[in-house]
Amino acid sequence: MAITLDVTNxxxxxxxxxxxxxxxxxxxxxxxxxxxxxxxxxxxxxxxxFLDLPGNAALTAQSVDFAAKATGRYRDVVVLGxxxxxxxxxxxxxxxxxxxxxxxxDAQRAGWPRLHVLDNVDPRTxxxxxxxLDLAGTxxxxxxxxxxxxxxxAQFLVVQDRLASxxxxxxxxxxxxxxxxxxxxxxxANREKIPALDVPxxxxxxxxxxxxxxxxxxxxxxxxxxxxxxxxADMATRCNTDDLLKNPAGTFAVLQWLADxxxxxxxxxxxxxxxxxxxxxxxxxxxxxxxxGKIQPGGASVGPTPIPALGATDQHSQVQLFMExxxxxxxxxxxxxxxxxxxxxxxAFADIEELGYLAGHSLGELLDVEQRATAGALAKRGRPSMTxxxxxxxxxxxxxxxxxxxxxxxxxxxxxxxxxLDQPGVELGKQYTFAKLGRAGxxxxxxxxxxxxxxxxxxxx
Amino acid sequence: MAITLDVTNxxxxxxxxxxxxxxxxxxxxxxxxxxxxxxxxxxxxxxxxFLDLPGNAALTAQSVDFAAKATGRYRDVVVLGxxxxxxxxxxxxxxxxxxxxxxxxDAQRAGWPRLHVLDNVDPRTxxxxxxxLDLAGTxxxxxxxxxxxxxxxAQFLVVQDRLASxxxxxxxxxxxxxxxxxxxxxxxANREKIPALDVPxxxxxxxxxxxxxxxxxxxxxxxxxxxxxxxxADMATRCNTDDLLKNPAGTFAVLQWLADxxxxxxxxxxxxxxxxxxxxxxxxxxxxxxxxGKIQPGGASVGPTPIPALGATDQHSQVQLFMExxxxxxxxxxxxxxxxxxxxxxxAFADIEELGYLAGHSLGELLDVEQRATAGALAKRGRPSMTxxxxxxxxxxxxxxxxxxxxxxxxxxxxxxxxxLDQPGVELGKQYTFAKLGRAGxxxxxxxxxxxxxxxxxxxx
Numbered sequence: 075m076a077i078t079l080d081v082t083n084x085x086x087x088x089x090x091x092x093x094x095x096x097x098x099x100x101x102x103x104x105x106x107x108x109x110x111x112x113x114x115x116x117x118x119x120x121x122x123x124f125l126d127l128p129g130n131a132a133l134t135a136q137s138v139d140f141a142a143k144a145t146g147r148y149r150d151v152v153v154l155g156x157x158x159x160x161x162x163x164x165x166x167x168x169x170x171x172x173x174x175x176x177x178x179x180d181a182q183r184a185g186w187p188r189l190h191v192l193d194n195v196d197p198r199t200x201x202x203x204x205x206x207l208d209l210a211g212t213x214x215x216x217x218x219x220x221x222x223x224x225x226x227x228a229q230f231l232v233v234q235d236r237l238a239s240x241x242x243x244x245x246x247x248x249x250x251x252x253x254x255x256x257x258x259x260x261x262x263a264n265r266e267k268i269p270a271l272d273v274p275x276x277x278x279x280x281x282x283x284x285x286x287x288x289x290x291x292x293x294x295x296x297x298x299x300x301x302x303x304x305x306x307a308d309m310a311t312r313c314n315t316d317d318l319l320k321n322p323a324g325t326f327a328v329l330q331w332l333a334d335x336x337x338x339x340x341x342x343x344x345x346x347x348x349x350x351x352x353x354x355x356x357x358x359x360x361x362x363x364x365x366x367g368k369i370q371p372g373g374a375s376v377g378p379t380p381i382p383a384l385g386a387t388d389q390h391s392q393v394q395l396f397m398e399x400x401x402x403x404x405x406x407x408x409x410x411x412x413x414x415x416x417x418x419x420x421x422a423f424a425d426i427e428e429l430g431y432l433a434g435h436s437l438g439e440l441l442d443v444e445q446r447a448t449a450g451a452l453a454k455r456g457r458p459s460m461t462x463x464x465x466x467x468x469x470x471x472x473x474x475x476x477x478x479x480x481x482x483x484x485x486x487x488x489x490x491x492x493x494x495l496d497q498p499g500v501e502l503g504k505q506y507t508f509a510k511l512g513r514a515g516x517x518x519x520x521x522x523x524x525x526x527x528x529x530x531x532x533x534x535x
Numbered sequence: 536m537a538i539t540l541d542v543t544n545x546x547x548x549x550x551x552x553x554x555x556x557x558x559x560x561x562x563x564x565x566x567x568x569x570x571x572x573x574x575x576x577x578x579x580x581x582x583x584x585f586l587d588l589p590g591n592a593a594l595t596a597q598s599v600d601f602a603a604k605a606t607g608r609y610r611d612v613v614v615l616g617x618x619x620x621x622x623x624x625x626x627x628x629x630x631x632x633x634x635x636x637x638x639x640x641d642a643q644r645a646g647w648p649r650l651h652v653l654d655n656v657d658p659r660t661x662x663x664x665x666x667x668l669d670l671a672g673t674x675x676x677x678x679x680x681x682x683x684x685x686x687x688x689a690q691f692l693v694v695q696d697r698l699a700s701x702x703x704x705x706x707x708x709x710x711x712x713x714x715x716x717x718x719x720x721x722x723x724a725n726r727e728k729i730p731a732l733d734v735p736x737x738x739x740x741x742x743x744x745x746x747x748x749x750x751x752x753x754x755x756x757x758x759x760x761x762x763x764x765x766x767x768a769d770m771a772t773r774c775n776t777d778d779l780l781k782n783p784a785g786t787f788a789v790l791q792w793l794a795d796x797x798x799x800x801x802x803x804x805x806x807x808x809x810x811x812x813x814x815x816x817x818x819x820x821x822x823x824x825x826x827x828g829k830i831q832p833g834g835a836s837v838g839p840t841p842i843p844a845l846g847a848t849d850q851h852s853q854v855q856l857f858m859e860x861x862x863x864x865x866x867x868x869x870x871x872x873x874x875x876x877x878x879x880x881x882x883a884f885a886d887i888e889e890l891g892y893l894a895g896h897s898l899g900e901l902l903d904v905e906q907r908a909t910a911g912a913l914a915k916r917g918r919p920s921m922t923x924x925x926x927x928x929x930x931x932x933x934x935x936x937x938x939x940x941x942x943x944x945x946x947x948x949x950x951x952x953x954x955x956l957d958q959p960g961v962e963l964g965k966q967y968t969f970a971k972l973g974r975a976g977x978x979x980x981x982x983x984x985x986x987x988x989x990x991x992x993x994x995x996x
Contacts, residue, residue: 199810227893431969
């Protein structure tokens with residue numbers, strides 16, 4: 075079981091490849107060693123709790139034990155959450171359950187529940203989902219690290235009302251995932267005797283997928299939570315070195331940072347060539363964007379822009395831009411060695427050239443050839459890329475990948491000179507929202523919001 | 536029925552807003568008039584077929600009539616297609632069918648079929664979907680403008696074999712959408728008497744959603760194809776002016792181009808604040824990226840990078856980067872006036888501050904306040920944005936939006952000095968793929984691919 079990282083196409087070696095000069099990579103070794111020391115110091119000071127999750131058997135047991143008791147009781151599990159509370163569960167579902175899981179029959183799902191994630195407050199989506207559910211067979215998992223996220227509280231208020239109207243007890247159909255001691259959800263849990271699992275105080279939302287935030291929906295829907303954690307533990311050990319080219323998280327972070335800051339490659343594409351890894355890209359986008367898109371202490375705005383892609387699909391969409399557009403991107407491929415269940419392309423219409431060459435190959439072979447062809451074509455045109463290869467997409471490798479990108483992001487924070495753990499830029503929008511909804515204590519924000527320039531009819535068409 | 540575009544927050548008016556100087560907008564009027572003339576000339580020369588689709592009643596009738604005859608025959612419709620053949624149907628499904636459509640029961644869907652889109656060749660996805668379907672009640676729609684798209688041909692070969700194994704006649708379970716005269720699919724249709732609908736030769740894949748590419752899945756699943764076309768027709772008429780500030784497609788294109796080329800705002804975020812419009816962003820990404828990401832005749836690589844976002848969800852993901860990261864982005868919001876089916880947030884736990892302020896508001900109100908708060912916060916921090924507001928999300932407005940962005944893209948081609956209708960950058964990867972699969976006539980490509988620098992163990996970890 076392993077994940078390899080091949081950065082050959084991202085380094086300008088002597089044979090004429092485009093990329094980061096070897097000397098620049100060598101020159102960054104000391105800088106990386108400092109980043110790794112900083113991570114160790116932060117960890118020692120207790121602020122990088124996600125690194126401790128694989129060793130926290132008691133916390134993992136919270137999810138596994140709750141799921142064991144819930145087995146057979148629910149046909150639908152609905153996660154209420156947004157941002158880090160939703161993206162991890164979505165990535166896990168896409169990676170580890172069959173495609174179209176929620177559209178399958180109970181028999182096809184072998185009795186495991188469907189897994190829905192409500193990651194927005196759009197009334198149309200929430201109304202349609204609630205109308206389609208049998209509430210008596212539904213468990214709502216309300217996830218908020220702070221315990222007070224506005225969108226999630228609004229969803230919860232709607233759900234608790236529907237449950238009450240249906241005569242169903244809250245504590246039988248709701249479970250919270252939140253801070254062990256603080257916040258509104260914890261207070262409600264204590265008062266109403268609603269089961270509540272913990273997000274450790276030192277684990278931030280976007281770093282929380284290996285806590286009950288991700289593990290509870292995983293366990294509830296039949297994924298192997300222990301294997302996820304074993305993969306994460308293995309990767310944490312592997313990345314416990316300040317030797318740059320032995321540390322995949324470090325190499326990923328340093329090369330992205332060099333590409334951005336020395337070559338203007340400020341757009342970092344993550345492009346899985348597996349449908350199962352499609353939503354890992356969305357999870358990564360949050361992690362990379364919200365952690366590194368910051369104002370430095372000196373006042374400079376920095377941070378790469380991550381964008382999601384999917385192979386081979388995006389060869390018919392974004393790849394034209396990657397091949398010929400501005401030299402402002404890196405592409406990181408995600409793939410696996412082979413396929414668990416490949417499909418041979420049957421021979422038919424062999425006299426027609428556009429079909430004849432395909433016969434006898436497999437769909438998986440086609441997908442893999444396309445990945446190598448795209449990487450090769452990018453290299454030929456002087457466009458750098460790198461490739462992560464997983465043995466396979468399973469719980470172990472997904473856990474390892476979550477840990478790898480989490481660690482890489484902490485290194486990125488040091489390299490970019492920003493705090494990867496906060497998100498001060500979203501505060502202003504929250505204040506304006508609270509002010510407009512009449513929440514007490516936001517008079518100043520209301521006044522500021524009302525004083526913003528109004529829409530100008532001259533510029534409305 | 537209307538779509539308004541408010542660019543107030545994208546123009547630096549006298550009251551101190553950040554954005555494009557008014558003089559620059561005024562100065563671009565002549566340039567835009569030239570772009571519009573160019574569009575008219577291209578249209579007159581016959582190469583902008585998508586503009587003629589709303590007036591092509593016979594073509595629209597192909598989809599509507601086929602769907603009428605198919606009513607009640609199929610429980611599942613599966614689109615086989617990639618890129619422009621898939622993104623339009625996906626955007627339509629998300630916009631115009633209820634959330635979770637494919638997971639609903641037959642009764643909940645009022646007998647209309649489920650709508651699946653296979654937009655990749657991953658064997659896991661295709662295998663899982665085919666295993667879950669009752670083929671006797673399934674219609675496969677095979678979409679390829681050229682009639683020979685490799686991924687789609689591979690999917691089709693698998694499907695035709697499964698149908699044959701089940702003893703089902705191809706012509707009862709397959710419909711093609713392709714060029715009326717050319718290509719492999721047309722040849723097979725003629726030989727096997729498989730029904731085939733037309734994509735006009737002068738309508739490119741990513742501009743084809745208003746042809747049977749989008750209209751057939753729309754009609755098959757119960758959407759109003761005529762209303763889609765009426766909205767598109769209305770928008771085409773509205774954009775038939777070279778007066779910049781009366782033309783929403785022109786204003787959108789010109790301001791994005793000015794933001795990119797005069798202010799370095801090369802990343803164009805499309806951020807709907809409606810779940811229904813979520814996949815319009817993915818459709819737009821293809822259109823904008825593949826049309827404008829090009830090498831100019833003079834050799835310069837140009838083109839903005841579009842990225843998708845979703846409000847309020849991305850306030851907990853990408854918005855931190857948009858607020859504090861580099862000044863290299865514009866944000867375009869999509870929203871509507873109100874909500875068709877809003878949900879009031881019930882009063883409960885009113886003594887807890889994090890929930891108390893929400894009671895009595897509605898989910899829709901919360902979503903809309905968040906959109907205005909985000910736009911306001913961006914403006915306050917000197918980050919430009921603009922907002923499209925639809926009266927509502929329905930067939931008419933979706934048709935209008937497709938047409939608006941299509942026209943804007945043609946203007947964009949003229950402004951950026953590139954041909955928005957081709958995609959030469961993806962050719963090399965295709966050649967390498969054909970070569971590796973042993974297709975005849977690709978010996979030179981094979982030799983070139985094999986000569987590319989190999990993976991270097993020093994750079995693999």
